[in-house]
Amino acid sequence: MRNFTVDLNPHRSVTLEATVFDRPLDSEQPTPLEHPRPAVIICPGGGYEFLSQRESDPVVASFLAAGFNTYLLRYSIGEHALGPNPAVDAARAVRWVRAHADEHGVDPTRVALLGFSAGGHVAGMLGTHWDDADLVAAERAEYEALVAEGVAANSGLLDFDSRPDAIVACYAVFSMDWVDRRSRPGLTFGDCIEAVSQATPPTFLWTTNEDATVPPTQSLRFATALAREGVEFEYHHFDRGAHGLSTATPLANADRAALPENAHAWLALCLAWLRATWVSR
Template sequence: MQFEMCALPGGGKLELYLRSPDPAMPNALRRPLVLVVPGGGYEHVSAREADPVALQFAAAGYHTAVLTYSVGEGARNHEPLRQLRAAIGLLRQNAERWGILPDRIAVCGFSAGGHLALSGAVLDCPGEAADRSRKPDAVLLAYPVITAGEYAHRGSFVQLSGSEDRAEHQRFGLEGKITPDTPPVFVWHTMEDATVPVENTLLLLAALRKNHVPCEAHLFEKGVHGTSISTAEVDAASAHRAHWVQLAVEWLNDTFDFHLE
């Protein structure tokens, strides 16, 4: 495996975990990529949702990368979204050199990182032209922040807007931004999540279904917020809930028609 790190605008960074090509593996000389977007309420970038996740997808045969984006006051003015768009653009620009299939780039976001991942699929930055080349081809979401309404994770929207004004927060709500052009979505959540209530995912699913967007959802009964890959490594071990990773890999394999077996 090769490791590279790239700087992004505004102090963001992109860490790449690239599977090494070999003529002995002719079916995998070029591979799809999963770009992991950790959560943290737009206050920090969670290490528990970074390389532990990337290495799971790498083990499944994917190139992977982890996005570190601006948080706190640095999250204002859509800066994290600009950094995500820059990261996807960089991956496509270097697809040949890095052995990436440029039309098979997925984003995998957790909590507020899920909000950012889906924003990258459905929003454009104010003042910038719409650019499909900087949007993902599939979206994987874990207990995502979606709504700025009744079930909002309010802190995320305060960081993004720099305001306590709930009317300002509505600019960043996502359930009303889904269109038929939204790429396929895989999402999972727990019913016990008291930090980002499961209603965030239920509202998203209703919007995806209304717009005929391909999607798959898994709701687990047990688990607090932020369980990442649900192993002992991330201090959230649950053999049952950890199945989400394999479910996501199987879904993505079918979505991208990428099968190494």
């Protein structure tokens, strides 16, 4: 197993932290391990002000245990969470994983983009705007500038598709119409609900009825939009559980005395859904 960090945009401290399984040796044929593997790009939440630790390492560990290569995206936050920046970061991450799929033993047709809360918004922005001409133009301008500066990780990325093969959105933000816009970054592709189309990737989403930070109606409205456009999706609305549950296990919630009885089921449901969705294509 290898761990390494890719600098995608040093100006905004955007990185991709990879944990990938070693490729099987030529002598290991047939390989005893799945090869090539599915991949998941993880976007932690944090209200675009920080990146949540509980939604980082425990999630990486869970997907590694399920046989995924994992990539933790540290996208643009704080003063950098403006305009198209987070969506460009997500697009770049998907393109980069596909560009290095053979090297890392990844199946480039099984790349999921997973996000929690604000990270779910990042995933939603790319899932609904990946083919937007303005987003592609913003990507191109940024990539060319970074390559000229010597940031080699950006070279040739536009040769690869940025559309994720699935979106996983956990108690996610999908629009800014429920908050004071002055308290949130001005994101070019901020409304994901109205932007859902038949080209939106298959989506798994879940939330809880007790979430007092992001209204659970955000997920319900997004699911309704997916149904309207005929996009394949699975939606779970758990009755109990506060915001920020991550895997809803003690590993990710050492600061909480008690956890809801069944929200942890989202992970097994999601893993089963991902594999079934990809097999059925």
